[in-house]
Amino acid sequence: MTMLEIRDLAVARGAACVLEGLAFTLAPGQALILRGPNGSGKTTLLRTLAGLQPPQAGEILGGGEEIAYAGHSDGLKSMLTVAENLTFWAEIYGTRGIDPALAAFELTPLRDRLAGTLSAGQKRRLGLARMLVTGRPIWAMDEPTVSLDAASVELFAATVRAHLGQGGLAVIATHIDLGLPEAHVFDVSRFAARAQSAAATSDEAFL
Numbered sequence: 001m002t003m004l005e006i007r008d009l010a011v012a013r014g015a016a017c018v019l020e021g022l023a024f025t026l027a028p029g030q031a032l033i034l035r036g037p038n039g040s041g042k043t044t045l046l047r048t049l050a051g052l053q054p055p056q057a058g059e060i061l062g063g064g065e066e067i068a069y070a071g072h073s074d075g076l077k078s079m080l081t082v083a084e085n086l087t088f089w090a091e092i093y094g095t096r097g098i099d100p101a102l103a104a105f106e107l108t109p110l111r112d113r114l115a116g117t118l119s120a121g122q123k124r125r126l127g128l129a130r131m132l133v134t135g136r137p138i139w140a141m142d143e144p145t146v147s148l149d150a151a152s153v154e155l156f157a158a159t160v161r162a163h164l165g166q167g168g169l170a171v172i173a174t175h176i177d178l179g180l181p182e183a184h185v186f187d188v189s190r191f192a193a194r195a196q197s198a199a200a201t202s203d204e205a206f207l
């Protein structure tokens with residue numbers, strides 16, 4: 001059974017510890033909504049969970065090959081079509097069939113368009129469709145609804161609900177209420193690193 005558990009985790013940007021003492025456990029069907037003001041460390045935590053940077057301290061159990069990450073950048077190849085982009089990712093992740101992902105984000109009519117010619121919201125929908133193509137059970141997503149209109153936000157929320165309904169897990173930094181069942185709100189600012197606050201105070205003395 002896929003689980004995601006973090007124990008006494010500390011995450012850093014460069015050498016500076018941003019968050020420390022983080023702990024949670026996520027079971028199949030559960031979502032964790034990350035909240036916190038700009039710069040509080042949501043992206044840093046998501047990148048660490050996704051294995052894009054090492055933790056400064058503590059443990060992550062159950063991430064690794066189980067986790068797929070959707071960051072601020074959609075990571076699209078502008079000279080490939082919508083369908084070619086998804087096929088590229090399907091090959092990387094060793095999965096088959098892009099049609100459900102196209103349908104989930106209403107991209108089927110756009111399948112032969114070059115990704116570079118899509119609107120911002122369409123690009124975002126394609127970036128999110130990639131999560132379905134990965135076939136991975138844990139989704140880590142950073143502000144996934146940026147650029148999406150209300151209808152597309154609902155498509156996204158429905159896709160996440162379906163993923164959770166199939167036993168998937170999700171960690172999502174978002175300010176929007178996605179109406180997810182089993183969603184727990186996790187305010188990262190409660191875990192701000194003490195060393196960082198101390199540094200900010202001493203910096204102020206030199207201003």
Ligand SMILES: Nc1ncnc2c1ncn2[C@@H]1O[C@H](COP(=O)(O)OP(=O)(O)OP(=O)(O)O)[C@@H](O)[C@H]1O
Nearest residue numbers: 013014018036037038039040041042043044045173
């Ligand atoms: N490349 C970098 N080098 C050094 N510090 C960075 C770098 N990127 C971000 N930081 C700092 O790390 C801290 C945490 O940033 P992070 O992007 O994780 O926050 P966030 O909660 O995702 O913010 P936002 O809501 O604005 O996206 C901030 O103080 C930020 O200024």
